[in-house]
Amino acid sequence: MIAASNQGALVEALRQRGALSKMQLSELTGLSAATVNRVLKGLIEHGFVAQAGTEESTGGRPAVLFDVVPTALVSGAVQVRREGITGALVGFNGEIIERFEQEFDAPGPDGGPRALHRMIARLAERCTALDIPLHVVGVSVGGIASPNGTVTGLNPRYWPEATLTELVGEHEVRVVVENDANALALGELYRGVGRFSRQFVALVLDRGLGSGIVANGELVRGARFAAGEVGYLLIDSDSLTTPPQGRGELESKIDPVAVTGAAHDVGIDAAHPLTAAEIVARESAGDQRAAPVASMVLDMLARGVAALVSILDPDVVVLGEGLDERADLVIPGLRKRLEGRIQFVPEIRTASLGADAVLLGVAETALRAVPGPVRISRSV
Known part of the structure; x- marks a missing residue:
C-alpha cells in the first residue's frame, strides 16, 4: 500500500480543492514533484484517483488535472x-450521490429503530444495485451518544433509551453513531x-438545541460525551423552583412545537410545525x-x-439546521442583541457544507473513524 x-x-x-495538477499538488502539500508522481501513480492504480481533464491553456502545453474517484470509497x-x-x-469527493427520505411508523418505542434499520438496509441495497461497495454508514x-453505547435524549414517541447496537441492529456494514451537532462541527472542521x-461552535436546532464545540482543532466531548448541550441552559427567574420538565429549558421554548404553539396563541395557524427561522421570516414579510x-425566539x-x-x-x-434557512434575518437579529452585551461578538455564519451539513458531516466522521484502504488526513 502507498x-x-x-x-x-x-x-x-484533492477532496478539499477538487481537480488539481501535479504542480498544484506539490505546492499545496509541500511534497516534491517526484513524490507526487510516485504517490499519484499508486492512487491511480488502486482506483482512488483518476485524470480529470486539463487546465485551460495559457499558451503552453496544458497541465493534466487529477481528482478523486467519487465511487472509490462510498x-x-x-x-x-x-x-x-x-x-x-x-x-x-464529499458530494451526495443519492438521497432518501423516510417517515417514522406510527408512534411507538420501536418505530424509530425499525425505520433506522430499513434506511441502513436501503443504502446497502442501493450500493449493491449500483455495483459500488459501501464502506461505512x-x-x-439529536441525543447524547455516550461511550458506554447508550443513546439518550431522542424523541420518546419513537425511540427507547437503548444501546447503539440495539438501535442500529445487525448489518454487514460498519455503523458509526454521532450526535448531530457534533457531526456538523466535525464536518466543518474537516471540510469547512x-x-x-481552530476555535468555533456549531449550532443545530431540531427537537433540541445542541452545539458542537471545536477547541484547538479538536472536538470537545466532555466527561460524559454531553458537552455543548446548550439547550439545557436555565434562563428564567423561576428556573430553579419550577418542577423539572425532563427537557432543556431553553430548547423547550424555541423548538418547532413551542414556536408553533406560540404562533397559534397570536392567531397564526400553520399547516406544519414552524421553525425559529420561519417565524422570523414571517415577521420580516410583514406579518405583525x-x-x-420572533422577538422571543431571537432573544432566547x-x-x-x-x-x-x-x-x-x-x-x-x-x-x-433549523437556524440557517433565513440566516439573512437570524444573523443580524443575533448580532443586534449581542453587541455591547458581551465582550466580543465573533463571526456568525451558516455552515460551509450547506443545507446537508449534518448529513455530510456524519458521513465524513464515519469515513475517518473506520480504517479503510486509503488514509484520510487532516485538511489542507
Whole structure:
C-alpha cells in the first residue's frame, strides 16, 4: 500500500480543492514533484484517483488535472430528525450521490429503530444495485451518544433509551453513531470552517438545541460525551423552583412545537410545525402577529449564543439546521442583541457544507473513524 502520510496529504488536497495538477499538488502539500508522481501513480492504480481533464491553456502545453474517484470509497449517511429519517450515499469527493427520505411508523418505542434499520438496509441495497461497495454508514442523532453505547435524549414517541447496537441492529456494514451537532462541527472542521479556524461552535436546532464545540482543532466531548448541550441552559427567574420538565429549558421554548404553539396563541395557524427561522421570516414579510414570537425566539437564541461565546471565546459561530434557512434575518437579529452585551461578538455564519451539513458531516466522521484502504488526513 502507498506511504500513508503522503497518500493522505494528496487525497485530502484533492477532496478539499477538487481537480488539481501535479504542480498544484506539490505546492499545496509541500511534497516534491517526484513524490507526487510516485504517490499519484499508486492512487491511480488502486482506483482512488483518476485524470480529470486539463487546465485551460495559457499558451503552453496544458497541465493534466487529477481528482478523486467519487465511487472509490462510498459512505452512507443517516440523519435522525424529529419526525423522520434522511439517508444519503456520499461519494469519496464529499458530494451526495443519492438521497432518501423516510417517515417514522406510527408512534411507538420501536418505530424509530425499525425505520433506522430499513434506511441502513436501503443504502446497502442501493450500493449493491449500483455495483459500488459501501464502506461505512454514519448515523447522526439529536441525543447524547455516550461511550458506554447508550443513546439518550431522542424523541420518546419513537425511540427507547437503548444501546447503539440495539438501535442500529445487525448489518454487514460498519455503523458509526454521532450526535448531530457534533457531526456538523466535525464536518466543518474537516471540510469547512476548520480550514481557517481552530476555535468555533456549531449550532443545530431540531427537537433540541445542541452545539458542537471545536477547541484547538479538536472536538470537545466532555466527561460524559454531553458537552455543548446548550439547550439545557436555565434562563428564567423561576428556573430553579419550577418542577423539572425532563427537557432543556431553553430548547423547550424555541423548538418547532413551542414556536408553533406560540404562533397559534397570536392567531397564526400553520399547516406544519414552524421553525425559529420561519417565524422570523414571517415577521420580516410583514406579518405583525409574528413579531412577539420572533422577538422571543431571537432573544432566547441570543442568550444561548452569549453563554457559549462568553465561556469558549470562539472565532466563529456556525448556524446549522433549523437556524440557517433565513440566516439573512437570524444573523443580524443575533448580532443586534449581542453587541455591547458581551465582550466580543465573533463571526456568525451558516455552515460551509450547506443545507446537508449534518448529513455530510456524519458521513465524513464515519469515513475517518473506520480504517479503510486509503488514509484520510487532516485538511489542507
